Amino acid sequence: FYFTLIGCMIISCSEQSKKEPKQEATISKESTSNFPFFIPEEKPNIPLSVAMERNYDKYMSARPDHNELYTQFKYTELKGFDYNNNDGTISRRDPSKVILENGKYYVWYTHRDTKTAPVGGKNAHLSTDEIPSADWDLADIFYATSKDGFTWEEQGVAVPRPPKPNVGWRSVTTTDILKWKGKYYLYYQGFSEASGKSGGDNCPVAVSYADSPDGPWTAANKVVIPNGAEGEWDQYSIHDPYPLVHNGKIYLYYKSDFDRNPKLSRMHGLAIADNPLGPFKKHNLNPIMTSGHETTLFPFKEGVAALAIRDGMEHNTIQYAKDWVNFEIASIVELMPDAGGPFVPDAFTNTTNGRGITWGISHFTNAAGNYKQNHAILTRFDCDLSLDVDDQEM
Numbered sequence: 001f002y003f004t005l006i007g008c009m010i011i012s013c014s015e016q017s018k019k020e021p022k023q024e025a026t027i028s029k030e031s032t033s034n035f036p037f038f039i040p041e042e043k044p045n046i047p048l049s050v051a052m053e054r055n056y057d058k059y060m061s062a063r064p065d066h067n068e069l070y071t072q073f074k075y076t077e078l079k080g081f082d083y084n085n086n087d088g089t090i091s092r093r094d095p096s097k098v099i100l101e102n103g104k105y106y107v108w109y110t111h112r113d114t115k116t117a118p119v120g121g122k123n124a125h126l127s128t129d130e131i132p133s134a135d136w137d138l139a140d141i142f143y144a145t146s147k148d149g150f151t152w153e154e155q156g157v158a159v160p161r162p163p164k165p166n167v168g169w170r171s172v173t174t175t176d177i178l179k180w181k182g183k184y185y186l187y188y189q190g191f192s193e194a195s196g197k198s199g200g201d202n203c204p205v206a207v208s209y210a211d212s213p214d215g216p217w218t219a220a221n222k223v224v225i226p227n228g229a230e231g232e233w234d235q236y237s238i239h240d241p242y243p244l245v246h247n248g249k250i251y252l253y254y255k256s257d258f259d260r261n262p263k264l265s266r267m268h269g270l271a272i273a274d275n276p277l278g279p280f281k282k283h284n285l286n287p288i289m290t291s292g293h294e295t296t297l298f299p300f301k302e303g304v305a306a307l308a309i310r311d312g313m314e315h316n317t318i319q320y321a322k323d324w325v326n327f328e329i330a331s332i333v334e335l336m337p338d339a340g341g342p343f344v345p346d347a348f349t350n351t352t353n354g355r356g357i358t359w360g361i362s363h364f365t366n367a368a369g370n371y372k373q374n375h376a377i378l379t380r381f382d383c384d385l386s387l388d389v390d391d392q393e394m
């Protein structure tokens with residue numbers, strides 16, 4: 001019986017699809033709308049409401065499933081990380097992009113293991129050499145490897161806090177990886193005071209380099225991307241450095257807190273260099289994206305796509321910049337990965353035909369309000385932002 005039923009369903013579906021697409025709309029006598037009862041891919045030549053006009057905007061497609069930069073996200077718990085009963089003394093957050101080397105996936109991240117949970121940025125005056133202010137205070141950069149992207153083996157420290165007074169002596173966090181001419185570079189936020197002590201996260205970008213993703217890593221012990229000069233939009237912070245290769249150069253995207261009212265004014269900038277150790281030249285059109293929190297970008301066709309999560313007027317959007325500088329909204333999405341570090345196979349290949357992404361590592365935080373995050377955990381996200389995968393199961 002079931003086989004007959006399924007058979008009938010298949011026949012009637014295929015009959016139906018033979019008839020589609022319907023060219024003529026049947027409008028009943030009572031109907032007052034001009035719009036046909038299916039959604040044509042091309043804008044129909046009839047009077048349209050403003051909302052329907054917008055539906056045919058340059059990047060918005062007629063339907064979500066026609067928009068290459070629309071996706072849903074699914075999350076899967078990772079195996080292999082221990083969180084000490086989630087008492088807030090161990091944290092892993094802000095993962096880098098994932099890269100595939102020597103037959104293994106690699107990811108780097110902020111790792112904190114302290115004797116107490118953080119007191120919270122607003123109570124930074126209570127922090128000590130052993131008591132962290134924020135979740136990312138008193139942290140080092142760790143790395144882990146995996147054969148399948150689900151079960152990870154923590155390998156330990158990649159970049160430790162350097163001795164005082166080197167940049168990052170208080171905490172090294174929020175790293176990202178670049179592969180350039182056979183060498184590896186980790187960019188990260190270098191704190192020289194507890195996060196929150198002078199109001200925010202003042203932590204210019206430093207870099208370490210290695211011949212292998214397994215290290216050993218040599219710290220350049222210098223600031224490669226400094227805060228902007230007084231009065232400039234990025235004078236207070238440079239966060240979330242995120243390097244890609246484009247046009248034979250290093251394109252490093254970052255976040256800044258603008259006028260230091262982070263809820264309203266987190267924006268993104270771009271700094272470009274020929275050499276991974278600098279100098280980096282900030283783009284004169286900065287800020288180049290007006291929303292988002294952590295940076296997540298990937299080459300897409302000739303341009304670059306970005307996830308604008310959480311903050312700003314255009315949060316919860318995926319944006320696209322054909323010229324890698326001027327971003328436009330491509331789609332509106334939900335449940336975006338926080339601090340997503342995707343597996344981007346063509347991040348460093350200088351591609352002019354980016355293929356997109358299907359998965360990565362991101363984090364979940366247990367924000368308890370009052371600027372206090374007890375700890376964070378890493379998670380896997382999957383999505384359908386690849387030009388090579390059509391019917392990915394969600």
Ligand code: AAL
Pocket residue numbers: 094136173174189201239240255293294339
């Ligand atoms: C994050 C990132 C940066 C900030 C803090 C730790 O998720 O945006 O790294 O400084 O929060």
